[in-house]
Amino acid sequence: MRDFPPPDAGLRRRVANRILDIYAAYGYEVIETPALEDIGVLVGSQGGENERLIFKVLKRGARLQEELARGGELADMGLRFDLTVPLARFVANHLNDLPMPFKVAHIAPVWRAERPQQGRYREFTQCDIDIVGEPGVAAEVELCSATLDVLEKIGISGCTVRLNDRRILRTAVERYLAPLEDPGPVYVALDRLERVGAAAVKEELAGYDQAGVAALLKWLAEGDISLGPQDVAADLRRTMEALVADGRSVRFDPALVRGMGYYTGQIFEVSHPDVPYSLAGGGRYDGMTARFGGPALPMCGSSIGFERVCDLVDTTVFGGGERKVAVTCAGDDELLGCLRVARARRARDPDASFSVLRRARNTRKQQEDLRKLGYTEIVDGKDFDRP
Numbered sequence: 001m002r003d004f005p006p007p008d009a010g011l012r013r014r015v016a017n018r019i020l021d022i023y024a025a026y027g028y029e030v031i032e033t034p035a036l037e038d039i040g041v042l043v044g045s046q047g048g049e050n051e052r053l054i055f056k057v058l059k060r061g062a063r064l065q066e067e068l069a070r071g072g073e074l075a076d077m078g079l080r081f082d083l084t085v086p087l088a089r090f091v092a093n094h095l096n097d098l099p100m101p102f103k104v105a106h107i108a109p110v111w112r113a114e115r116p117q118q119g120r121y122r123e124f125t126q127c128d129i130d131i132v133g134e135p136g137v138a139a140e141v142e143l144c145s146a147t148l149d150v151l152e153k154i155g156i157s158g159c160t161v162r163l164n165d166r167r168i169l170r171t172a173v174e175r176y177l178a179p180l181e182d183p184g185p186v187y188v189a190l191d192r193l194e195r196v197g198a199a200a201v202k203e204e205l206a207g208y209d210q211a212g213v214a215a216l217l218k219w220l221a222e223g224d225i226s227l228g229p230q231d232v233a234a235d236l237r238r239t240m241e242a243l244v245a246d247g248r249s250v251r252f253d254p255a256l257v258r259g260m261g262y263y264t265g266q267i268f269e270v271s272h273p274d275v276p277y278s279l280a281g282g283g284r285y286d287g288m289t290a291r292f293g294g295p296a297l298p299m300c301g302s303s304i305g306f307e308r309v310c311d312l313v314d315t316t317v318f319g320g321g322e323r324k325v326a327v328t329c330a331g332d333d334e335l336l337g338c339l340r341v342a343r344a345r346r347a348r349d350p351d352a353s354f355s356v357l358r359r360a361r362n363t364r365k366q367q368e369d370l371r372k373l374g375y376t377e378i379v380d381g382k383d384f385d386r387p
Contacts, residue, residue, distance in 0.1 A: 168246050280303060329381030
């Protein structure tokens, strides 16, 4: 969990606003959900390994004492680990008030009890868009297009969409390893293939038929989109063809898994040649609303890794930012006079900011500090124009 000083926080705000502006141009409506969810919402949501990383909130008062005495469940709430599960709960709760299909944007922090390391944080921001109620591949195509537009308009071009389908992957796993009651552990191992290599994955799958594991890894290396059910393969081709027709770079990646267990169909990630990790990802997770008492609606979403794109963003695409003027004053009378002038100047010049400050004894250090904060002009209060 990190602090962000003014220059970094300002950039993050501008990036988030640019992302929301692009999403709005596609017709996505902004929602907000609570940071805390009932623990029953988060656990059992097929969130994969993230369910083990939930920050849990203890019951309070007498209820906590009762659970301590009988050795029961101590937590009743938890911090959300992503925005997808809360969205499904939100849609089920507000179904009668939402148009269908419903296009939604959600930018907010999430929390996971990760082991802190480079690129992995315990608190980070996700930028999600989702389409609820659209069963066809138009949802996947638009989500990928909107995500790529966002990246291009914050200065990150040259990205490629990698596509797969969980049903094709499951077909391959069942063909080479026989039908499995729970293919989850195999998916988890395959999800690490790009990072750790085939030998490490084969070792992790030592409990399975090794000839089958070798054949599965060979298929992943070569790729065969026709292995899956015909309608599934046809839809995946339609998604790829539509993105190519739109001028997008896209390829079939049979080794793409994505870690969440709730995916039911097409999945995708957006990669960039300059970094070894994906910048965005998502997929179809039909039926999740049924967990919360609603109908089993078709749902598909995309999430941009906000922390990652903020590290790569081209700051020049935001111009120089607003013109920032600092007015340093000596004494209360000069301060009060400049405050009145600054108010009038803000009304006349909405693209600039005017900050009225008492002049420090060490004026040189004060000016250096103001420059670090992005102030382009530092004006002496007695020279500040009167209206």
